[in-house]
Amino acid sequence: MAREQVKCLIIGSGPAGYTAAIYAARAELKPVLYQGNQPGGQLTITNDVENFPGYPEGIMGPQMMMDLQKQAERFGADIRSGFVTSVNFDKEGNKHVVTVDENTEIEAESVIISTGASAKWLGLESEQRLNGSGVSACAVCDGFFYRGQDVVVVGGGDTAAEEASYLSKLCNKVYLVVRRDEMRASKVMQQRVENAANIEILWNTETVEVLGENVVDAIRVKNNVTGEERDIPATGFFVAIGHKPNTDVFKGQLDMDGNGYLITKADSTATNIPGVFAAGDAQDHVYRQAITAAGTGCMAALEAERFLAVKEVEAEA
Numbered sequence: 001m002a003r004e005q006v007k008c009l010i011i012g013s014g015p016a017g018y019t020a021a022i023y024a025a026r027a028e029l030k031p032v033l034y035q036g037n038q039p040g041g042q043l044t045i046t047n048d049v050e051n052f053p054g055y056p057e058g059i060m061g062p063q064m065m066m067d068l069q070k071q072a073e074r075f076g077a078d079i080r081s082g083f084v085t086s087v088n089f090d091k092e093g094n095k096h097v098v099t100v101d102e103n104t105e106i107e108a109e110s111v112i113i114s115t116g117a118s119a120k121w122l123g124l125e126s127e128q129r130l131n132g133s134g135v136s137a138c139a140v141c142d143g144f145f146y147r148g149q150d151v152v153v154v155g156g157g158d159t160a161a162e163e164a165s166y167l168s169k170l171c172n173k174v175y176l177v178v179r180r181d182e183m184r185a186s187k188v189m190q191q192r193v194e195n196a197a198n199i200e201i202l203w204n205t206e207t208v209e210v211l212g213e214n215v216v217d218a219i220r221v222k223n224n225v226t227g228e229e230r231d232i233p234a235t236g237f238f239v240a241i242g243h244k245p246n247t248d249v250f251k252g253q254l255d256m257d258g259n260g261y262l263i264t265k266a267d268s269t270a271t272n273i274p275g276v277f278a279a280g281d282a283q284d285h286v287y288r289q290a291i292t293a294a295g296t297g298c299m300a301a302l303e304a305e306r307f308l309a310v311k312e313v314e315a316e317a
Contacts, residue, residue, distance in 0.1 A: 006032045008304055009098060009108035011084050012246070014041025015290040016280025017114035018068035019297030020304075024112070025075035027305045031112075033072070034082040034100055036246075040065030041116045042281075043290060050144060052290050064290075087111075089253050093274025093307075109311070110275045110304040113254075113262065114297060115246040117281040117288070121239055122154065126210040134216025135237045139163035140289065142236075143170050151236035152177060152219045154207055160240035161189035167238065168196045175232055176201045177221055210237050245282050254278075261285045269300040277303055 008024045010017050010033040017033055024031035038044060043061035050058040059067075069079055082104070088097040089111070098106045119137035121127055127135055136142040139153070143166060150173040153164045161183065164176045176193060181203050183190050193199050204225045211218040211231065218231045245260045255263040255272040262278040264270060269277040277300040280293035 003097070003105040003107045004032075005107045006030065006109070007308060008032070008110045008112065008301075009096070009106055010034070010112045010114060011098065012036045012041070012113065012115035012280070012282070013039050013069070013079075014043065014065070014114060014116050014280060014293060015068065016116070016282075016293040016297035016300075017041070017112070018065070018072050019294040020112045020114060020279055020301040021072035021077035021079070022068075022075060023298050023301030024304060025072060025077040027301065029110075029301075029305060029308065030076065030078070031301075032078045032080065032106065032108075034080050034084060036115060037083050038116075039081070040069070042119070048145070049141075049290065051141065084115075084249055087249060087253060089273045089276055091273060093276075093311075096273075096275060110308055111277070112269075112297075112300045112304055113247075113250070113271075113276065113278045113282055114280045114293075114300070115282045116293075117243040117245040117261075117285075119239065120242045120244060122207055122241070124207065124209060126212075127207075127237070127239065130210050130212060130214075130216055130237070133214060134212065134235060135210060135239070137239050137243075138288070139166045139238050139240070142238075143167050146171050146236040148172050149235045150233060151175070151238060152207075152221075152232055152234045153238045153240055155240035155242075156180060156183040156185065157240075157242065158185045158189050159242060161185040161193045163238055163240040164199050165189070165192050165196060167236075168199050171236075172198065174199045175219075175234065177205045177207060177219075178203055179206055179224070180204065243281070243285070243288065245285075247282055257285075259285065269296055269303055275304075275307055 008029040008031040013035040082100040086099040152175045156178040208220040262283040279296035279300040
């Protein structure tokens with residue numbers, strides 16, 4: 001199999017990948033970007049984006065990703081369809097071999113990983129059908145649209161507690177649906193939820209169905225101790241049971257935490273392998289915002305440029 005040789009390979013799209021492509025292309029690195037299974041990332045299933053600077057009237061997520069892609073292509077980035085199926089990173093940082101769709105090999109001098117993370121869902125048909133029409137996995141992203149309304153949050157960990165607390169400042173009433181009789185969240189976060197006057201915790205409760213034709217009207221829940229079902233009138237349904245970083249293909253080669261998030265060096269996007277950098281939600285389990293992803297995409301491209309410049313000087317010495 002003939003290998004294509006590139007200076008900078010970007011794995012994954014979204015705000016991190018496209019921003020990295022813009023900066024890398026302007027630096028004459030001639031980046032090649034493979035979009036992955038979901039070209040544009042999570043924002044392609046987000047209706048309105050109102051918290052990204054530069055869009056005073058807001059913008060549709062898919063349109064924003066198309067704009068970013070066009071901007072990267074304008075500077076010469078090579079944007080391709082394809083999914084990375086295996087990698088062989090060189091521990092010395094010389095040549096990294098990446099296989100795309102099991103039949104195309106790329107040999108890259110530098111690699112930027114921007115594969116993102118996927119929200120975990122409950123697995124309900126109605127949840128997916130109304131995703132973006134009242135169903136969300138990000139309160140910070142979408143909570144603004146539910147000011148003064150009643151919403152439901154599902155989950156028992158820190159993420160759910162944080163989402164419920166955030167929404168309580170915007171919404172009339174927040175119902176927190178917890179499957180067990182206790183929360184996994186830290187004591188501090190539990191206290192914050194319990195002290196909020198407009199948050200009601202529903203213990204031993206599971207979601208049965210999200211009700212509504214085109215938008216969310218109510219949430220049907222069931223007490224898993226008594227078996228009793230009830231419908232909670234609400235316009236927003238926030239699933240906060242965690243995210244899974246899309247990093248399985250890098251296991252055994254890159255350092256990652258117990259949840260699969262890639263570990264980068266302090267104040268850097270550099271991984272444990274020289275010449276391999278990670279940006280966006282694949283390495284960020286704290287903020288998970290489009291703007292922070294874009295910022296780390298910029299950082300990764302700048303670091304890749306410096307890495308290659310140093311290698312070029314060393315080769316000439």
